[in-house]
Amino acid sequence: MTEASDETARRAEESARRAVVAVWRIESARIVATLTRYTGDFALAEDLAQDALTDALDQWPAQGVPRNGAAWLTSVGKRKAIDAWRRQERFAQRVAAMGLDLEQEQDRAADAVPWDPDEIDDDVLRLVFTACHPVLSQQARVALTLRVVAGLETTEIARAFLVPVATIQQRIVRAKQALADANVPFETPPRAERQQRLGAVLGVIYLIFTEGHAATAGEDWLRPELSREAIRLARQLVALQPEEPEVHGLLALMELTAARFPARVDAHGEPVLLADQDRRRWDRGAIRRGKAALARAESFGRGLGPYALQATIAQAHADASDLASTDWARIVAAYEGLERVAPSPIVTLNRAVAVSMAPEPEGGPAAALAIVDGLAGEKALAMGHLLPSVRGELLARLGRADEARDAFALAAERTQNVRERAVLLARAAAGR
């Protein structure tokens, strides 16, 4: 073979590989959902889909990219299901039980669109609820959601979370086992459990988002690809569950938070605090989308949930040109709302920060310090860097330099994030 045709073959192979990845990224949820409905077994369906993906990576470069890649992957998955049943000698029972006409199924599968668009939306929603099922650990829910709903490869998930590929593989295997052991049905939750289960789904999406913008490990301050993935998942959920206000609230919160990403890190990769951010760098498009989503959450008139309340706070920042002109009273009110619907010492600590910025006498650093000192006994804050970091700030503003320096030093000692530690140490040194 000549060098030129080698090059042509290599290019064709690369382009076919890219096609497989693109189709998978778009279709994985529908393929897994369709196969789950077909086999009645989520864990098996996920395996079959992954096997079909491997076949596509093998075959498309040589045989060309099929006209309807999703149909190809789904019918390969179905064929593999049939092979698996044959091997298990449960074929006859299965076919009888499911009333399948397999011959017809195989004939039809090749170029038909493999799903009815109305049914498939429900199937994808079932998939989301299954991947975020309460029998799974939070980590397992995250890994499974990214793999089956978002269509990320295991290696991509591992890279995003800075853990070995084997760790993610293991989490997915165990998660599927746990779902099988618990006999979790492939369904959207019954009405009585609906709100709680939706809350679990939103929690998983938000966890993926926060992992992207406040890395819990490593040296990167921002890993925006995870945050973008979370925003895509939320948009997907908005399309599937448009009548749920908190879904819009979560999307609003993430859009408004992500709007600040361009200003959160300086040219040297150092974090920039809200007060010092160049607000011209905030993403106006994301702010517009976030405000629209929050307006939709509000339009239901049922009161705001925790995500929508946090979005309200983010919007107050987005609307202001600097800290001084920010509507802090609106932010304090939103935190009070949060303390009612989702009380936690962290929320109270944040309210204290907002109070410190609001005009005196209701606001100001002294009023805020009183709230902060009331949190001294909270176990949830005892080991983290947040409480001393906020105390340091308030003490500095009150002119109590020695106490401020000690608080910043304590905060620096407690943070896990390398870059954040540098900021806190600088504050401690500045007080000297």
Next chain:
Amino acid sequence: MQYMLIMRDEDAAAVERRDAPFEPMLEAMGRYNDALAEAGVFVTAHGLAKPGEGVVVDFTADPPLITDGPYGETKELFNGFWIIDTDSIGVAAEWAARAPLGPGTKLEIRRVHTEADLHR
């Protein structure tokens, strides 16, 4: 990443679409946009009114010259766009290939600059 899918029609394709039955096309576009939304990638999309309603402002002249148009001088017309949010241009292209469009029409795919690009 956000990508703009820029719809460019050869004149004949634009005329053909204008004369085609409106309802089925609208329905196909609606289905396509729903699919984009349900995948979480839809950001925005708009079709543009016919060029006869437009004007062109040409900065080659000083002051800029405002004329009706564009007429005749272009081989392809910009008739609409989508902005979608995908993690790669490959995925954007796969979505673009699914748009309900026909011969004589092209979708050019361009990455939208982020704030980070602008402040580099």
